[in-house]
Amino acid sequence: MDTDRRDYEYYEERAEYVKFEDITSSEHNANIFELLVAVNPIEWNKKIYLLEEEIDGDPDEFVVGEGDDLGWLGFFLGRNSHLVELHIKYFPAGKDKMNAFMDGFKHNIWLQELYISTDLGRDGYESLGHMLRNNDALVNLCLHEFDIDLESARGIASMLSNEQYKSLKHLFFVQNDLGIEGLTDIITSLRKQPQLEELKLCGNNVDGDGCLALGYALESWEGASLKKLHLCHNDINDEGLHALATGMTKCNYLEALTLCANPSISAAGLRSLSTFLQSKSCCLERLDLDQMNIDCAGVGALVAGLSSNIPLKCLCLSGNSIEDEGIDALVSSLPKCSKLEELHLSENGGFSAVGLKSLSNVFQTGLNLTQLHLRDNAIDDKGLMALVQGMKSCRSLAKVDLSHNNAVTAVGLQALLRAGRSSLKELELWGMRIGDDGAKVIADALVGNNSMERLYFCPGYSNVTSEGWSAFSRILCDTSSVNDTYISNHTISNIGGYQSHSAPNTTRFHLFLNTNFHSKEVATLKLLMHHGDIDMIPFFRWKLMFLPLVVDWFQRARPCWEAIHLMVPGEQILQFEDMSALHGFFTEEPEAYQSRELSAMYKFVRGMPMLAVGKEEEE
Incomplete structure (x- = not known):
């Protein structure tokens, strides 16, 4: 057959x-x-x-x-x-x-x-x-990274225009090199799919005619469910953006708009976008305008829209030409974006101390920013110190990206870390030669810091030698005394990079502990590993009242001991030369742990025999 x-x-x-x-x-x-x-x-x-x-x-x-x-x-x-x-x-x-x-x-x-x-x-x-x-x-239908000729485009248009597919929520066309006629046919067919929540038309030459067709489709969806619209890497111009903005005013649920990499849009087109931002229907939470050649005039065109109390949470303006004057105009509108959490201003040619001082004022307006991205902006120590003046009053900032600002030295980093000590969780310094001096400054700032979790830089490019890594090792686990070990940093889980193979094995191992255990558990494990024979003398001042606490501590520590022995076999430790001192701990049998507990109790009681005898006589 x-x-x-x-x-x-x-x-x-x-x-x-x-x-x-x-x-x-x-x-x-x-x-x-x-x-x-x-x-x-x-x-x-x-x-x-x-x-x-x-x-x-x-x-x-x-x-x-x-x-x-x-x-x-x-x-x-x-x-x-x-x-x-x-x-x-x-x-x-x-x-x-x-x-x-x-x-x-x-x-x-x-x-x-x-x-x-x-x-x-x-x-x-x-x-x-x-x-x-x-x-x-x-729910998801994605056609990506292949050419669609006119006949195929008409087949797709026929498929989409015949019936509403109520379950279909996400429709993506990415890098399909659609011709104008085929693209217009597909966009026109979308009128039949008002249930869509996310539409992506990226890298498909959506020009003026395509925007006009999409604008009409959006208008026909009045009251529809569209939440995310992605139109990056097309050829949208001012007229096209005007047609889109008209249609988007009918989208009462639109939360995210991505227009990045459409450099033909000028201030005139951005004024149309600003009009949409001022409309009563606008509920945007994310606006992505990266790589659009926006200059100070373009920012000025956006200001009215950004000042209209929209619920914006993320504003992306990286890869443009904004500079100091544009920053000043932008800052005047941001206080109205009371819900703004992320601000992306990377790769804008350069900001001086004047522009960064203006940006610093944002932190003093009550704006609860959590992320600030400023990579590759020719920032130096003077500019960074101007920025951090306002950061001192911000308790929400969790992530700062300063990558590829090579003029920043240990002086600037010290000012930044002091200002963000209470909240900063992630700092990105990719492509920066922080050197041993920078490593020591960062390490000193991490002493007693319970917020920082991730510190990224390029180990092979940063000029951090064994001297700098030693500073990081000490703050992760200072074995000088029981107390120094206990107050070491137990929260930071990444130093250097995602897989920082240039770091000493002991440093990587302590980062592994910080990643996989709660900070209190990490402190316990580090004490067990590096202080097998705990000195009891400092605890004598509490007399026999402290003895039950000793017993309780060992009982609560036992699950941590058991967990790490399951995760890291003793033979694995033998593979690393600089971790040979830990081999005894990882080959320790359960009976040895119990001996530790009894030994600590014995040394404690032996240290104050008269109190122990007196206690027995009273009983």
């Missing part, structure tokens, strides 16, 4: 009797069929990737081979209720194979996410519409 005559009934009649190894081109594909028919499959991430050739040999890779792989796959997909994601990265040419696959696939009513990165052709998209009509679970 020819493949083009193999309809759903053909596969259904044979499914009960077939052997998977007989109907597939590989054992790997047969294993996928086993998963698809299993009642409750285990050890499967519920994804399948259709590929032309094997990539990693993972269980979710279905390599399309000779024979009827696709027909049977479509049939089993149609009956499967466990699969969550299907990624079609390859599909062979030929109407017969498409029909055989789609005839079964259209019966699937459980699939939630469909990702397509190869052109299925007009017939393929129109056939896909049958599956969309049957499926009430599909």
